[in-house]
Amino acid sequence: MGGRDATMVLLDENGIRCDGRKVDEPRKIMIKAGGLKNADGSSYIEFGDNKILVGVFGPRDVHPKHMSNTDTGILRVRYHMEPFSVGERKRPAPSRREIEISKVIKEALEPAVMLEKFPRTAVDVFIEVLQADGGTRCAALTAASVALADAGIPMRDMVAAIASGKVADTIILDVNNEEDQAGQADMPVGYMPSLKKITLLQLDGVLTPEEYKKCVDVGVKGCELVYELQKQALHDKYFGNRKD
């Protein structure tokens, strides 16, 4: 993958990563349910240095009308990055990358949302990446699940997401920006922990078949951690700031 900064140590001899984390330690994650006044449901997530806002509208009338389906509701997802969210200014128009990520997130959420209960309607999920630092699609998917739940849309489960990957020949949890750029592999995983189904999975980088299985496993276990934080965020909003 060609590390750009050859001087950076991704994993030191004590098994500590470039940002001080252990191999199986996620970044600091803060999820807040609600927050937007006009949206039917919303959430805000800080996932390390990623800052992402999600608003959900619907079920509501479909415009344009020809997109509506008489058998089921439809889910529409827009993943969008602000021009100021990355190092060099990003052009505001949706890039091919953003279009692909929108589609991948939509397909990761569809198995969770009971769209068949709302024929002829649309549920719109708007994801705005205010600041990006590696792993935005996972953070966005995690936040979008919380926002859908906050909107009161019937769901089979929430989708939790986190990336696993490989740096310095070691499988790690939660790939940050530096590790994504200079590491050996990045595997975003989206998972419904109660239904035990993987709904988002991508990979770039080289893995042996054994590493591949381990990577999926580390990702799934990481999603289970994220899932607890999603539930806690909803709990904090609806049942006060206390644990069960």
Next chain:
Amino acid sequence: MTSVSVIDQLKRTKILELLEQGKRVDGRALDESREISIEINAIPKANGSARVYLGDTEVLCGVKIQPDKPFPDVGDKGMFMCTAELLPLSHPTVETGPPQAPVIELARVVDRGIRESHMVDVSQLVIEKDKSVVGVFADVVVIDYDGNLFDACSYAATAALLTSKTPTWEMVDDQPSVVEGEDKPLPVSTIPVSVTMGKIGNYIVVDPNGDEWASMDSRITITTDSDGNIVALQKGGSDGFTQEEINQCGELSVKIGTKIREQLKLAQQESQ
């Protein structure tokens, strides 16, 4: 291609019925891909080209190799890019105009599989560091549709790259200039093979054809390299996979990839 009609729903019922008896609509085994036919050098004006039939899906890839300005932060590497496009004549539902999300995903997944395998050795494609490098562009067009464009486009691009000849350039008056009679094969380090599997009900089928593609709940595309490593993956579609299914698909992609790689090697030998 992405719309599902009443006929598709009837077909899905039939396809599922057959799968319950261990059969597929076209008589294949569940882990069997369709016949692949590769015609190399279909477009002699390109530096490399391949027409690939995957069953009744037909795609064409042309490779153009030309000098280009390097990206500012990687002046010591050449460029590689792969695109994919659906021609309006390939299917009645394809419209002209800017590409929609499914086509963008197709192009990016095909590009990613080849790029992440490091097939094209871009470090050998430098004319003068930071000034001029060689750009390799593999453009794939879909001519006829019968499902699984991911693999068809990937095989066409890979076959075209394997059989490409690159000119040699030298810097003359600060401009790259072709050295005549110095064409040589494009430097490649591995042969990536993408294998797409569809999930219909609880069944995993390799290389879904058009009917299966319209019936499936979700899909997964896994690319492996010559060493049997997994180098890229994309899950798509509106359902999930269990962890066991993901592991099973990983093993299938290595097994099937090995067979298909032999066929790509034959195409490479044919060109030499």
